[in-house]
Amino acid sequence: MIPHTVRVTTTADPTGPRTSRVVPPTTRHELRLLVAARPAMAAVLLAGGAVAGPRRGGRAGLRKVPGLGWVTADPVVGRQVLTDHRHFTIVGEGGVGHLWAQILGDWVLDLFDGPGHHALRTRSRELFTEVSAAALVDGAWSGPLHDARRTLAAGRSVDVGRLARVLVGRMMISLLGIPGAGGGGERLPSDDEALTAFATGERLASIALASAGSTYLAPEQVSAAQAIVAELTRGVPDGWRHAPADRLLGRCRELGLGLDETTGLASLLMVAGTETSASAMARTTALLVDTGEQHRLLRLMADEREHPVARGAGEPDAVENAVREGLRVTSPASVIGRGVSSDVEVAGRMLRAGERVMILTWSANVAAGAFRADRPYVRETRQLWFGAGRHLCLGAALARAEIAALLHTLYDDGAPLRVVSRRAMRRVLVPGYDELVVALG
Numbered sequence: 001m002i003p004h005t006v007r008v009t010t011t012a013d014p015t016g017p018r019t020s021r022v023v024p025p026t027t028r029h030e031l032r033l034l035v036a037a038r039p040a041m042a043a044v045l046l047a048g049g050a051v052a053g054p055r056r057g058g059r060a061g062l063r064k065v066p067g068l069g070w071v072t073a074d075p076v077v078g079r080q081v082l083t084d085h086r087h088f089t090i091v092g093e094g095g096v097g098h099l100w101a102q103i104l105g106d107w108v109l110d111l112f113d114g115p116g117h118h119a120l121r122t123r124s125r126e127l128f129t130e131v132s133a134a135a136l137v138d139g140a141w142s143g144p145l146h147d148a149r150r151t152l153a154a155g156r157s158v159d160v161g162r163l164a165r166v167l168v169g170r171m172m173i174s175l176l177g178i179p180g181a182g183g184g185g186e187r188l189p190s191d192d193e194a195l196t197a198f199a200t201g202e203r204l205a206s207i208a209l210a211s212a213g214s215t216y217l218a219p220e221q222v223s224a225a226q227a228i229v230a231e232l233t234r235g236v237p238d239g240w241r242h243a244p245a246d247r248l249l250g251r252c253r254e255l256g257l258g259l260d261e262t263t264g265l266a267s268l269l270m271v272a273g274t275e276t277s278a279s280a281m282a283r284t285t286a287l288l289v290d291t292g293e294q295h296r297l298l299r300l301m302a303d304e305r306e307h308p309v310a311r312g313a314g315e316p317d318a319v320e321n322a323v324r325e326g327l328r329v330t331s332p333a334s335v336i337g338r339g340v341s342s343d344v345e346v347a348g349r350m351l352r353a354g355e356r357v358m359i360l361t362w363s364a365n366v367a368a369g370a371f372r373a374d375r376p377y378v379r380e381t382r383q384l385w386f387g388a389g390r391h392l393c394l395g396a397a398l399a400r401a402e403i404a405a406l407l408h409t410l411y412d413d414g415a416p417l418r419v420v421s422r423r424a425m426r427r428v429l430v431p432g433y434d435e436l437v438v439a440l441g
């Protein structure tokens with residue numbers, strides 16, 4: 001049985017009292033999504049938030065849990081682990097690199113954590129800037145977003161769960177140059193092709209489902225994953241050789257990435273950027289409706305239209321702020337794993353080489369308070385939903401642009417929405433909505 005309330009310390013909420021009390025950490029619907037996705041993980045996130053979060057006056061939250069290893073829901077400890085590359089590794093047992101090395105081969109180890117990773121990140125820094133992300137979203141998404149807006153305006157309903165999968169599937173086809181599905185640039189992908197691409201990425205991610213206890217894969221899981229990667233990256237060699245420089249694969253070539261690196265990066269994008277983005281899009285929409293915060297957002301958007309003011313560099317507008325808040329409260333990558341590569345003391349505990357650490361990002365992020373469309377930047381969590389340190393999400397700008405594009409489609413006309421029906425995804429790595437039907441409210 002999953003508890004629906006947990007003890008949280010609300011010290012990170014600048015407006016709240018510095019007390020520890022029993023409150024639901026998020027909405028009832030969000031909790032249902034977590035339970036439907038992975039009941040055991042939901043229990044870890046809720047219980048972990050209660051026992052391994054930051055504690056006032058005491059030790060920072062870091063606990064050893066049998067079967068899981070070290071667990072923390074303290075954003076400061078989490079960031080310390082993620083930025084300490086001398087003692088923690090993504091390729092050791094417990095990190096995603098460990099999974100990938102079994103699927104793609106040992107060359108991945110260097111690409112994920114060695115000098116190869118540094119070279120890859122240095123060269124791929126320009127892949128997803130704010131500007132290129134906005135252009136990607138405009139290019140791959142304008143059609144379906146335009147249709148969704150017209151459907152809503154005509155008084156009909158839109159399934160945001162499906163729409164998010166179509167959009168992300170189209171993005172994947174376009175990024176990976178999947179041949180025959182419009183990825184070669186010959187035509188735009190159909191909804192069915194986009195949904196198929198998304199489902200293929202989902203199958204790959206589901207192989208990691210069993211990895212909460214261990215990141216060692218069984219031989220049949222390795223061969224199933226290899227077949228999926230081969231299918232999804234079959235357009236990469238051709239795209240890398242011939243795609244123009246304004247497409248991702250062409251850009252990889254121009255930036256000096258080799259074919260191996262580009263294939264590795266393409267595999268990473270698939271796994272890291274599909275379910276996470278689709279999850280955040282639908283869940284942020286639901287949160288805006290369920291919490292009533294959509295009314296605040298609509299007021300802020302109307303204010304900005306009526307009284308445009310110059311914003312400072314990096315200062316978010318109303319939609320960008322709601323996007324950040326949606327990412328914080330949903331934290332689709334709810335857990336980040338690392339292996340301990342050499343003995344180290346963290347938060348007063350001795351961690352030994354070979355052990356693993358689970359950073360409960362969801363628990364750490366939701367502890368800052370309930371969803372508020374205009375919540376200011378939270379210093380403790382920063383952007384822990386995208387990780388931290390050298391593996392900080394490469395697609396962060398793209399993910400933000402994707403969610404913002406959806407919110408503009410849904411709310412630019414100035415009307416609130418209501419949820420007509422919803423269905424949670426079951427047995428998935430990233431909690432999300434299979435269906436979230438909305439209409440003008």
Ligand code: HEM
Pocket residue numbers: 090096112121268269270272273274276277280327331332333336337384385386387388390391392393394395396398399
């Ligand atoms: C809401 C959406 C997203 C969330 C919450 C998210 C979250 C994360 C997190 C937490 C990490 C760090 C993992 C770790 O340290 O073990 C990460 C890494 C990564 N993400 Fe994202 N991500 C999102 C969307 C995307 C998108 C759209 C792309 C690109 C298409 C992308 C590409 C990557 C890549 C390539 C990495 C690996 C970076 C590295 O190891 O150097 N992500 N993401």
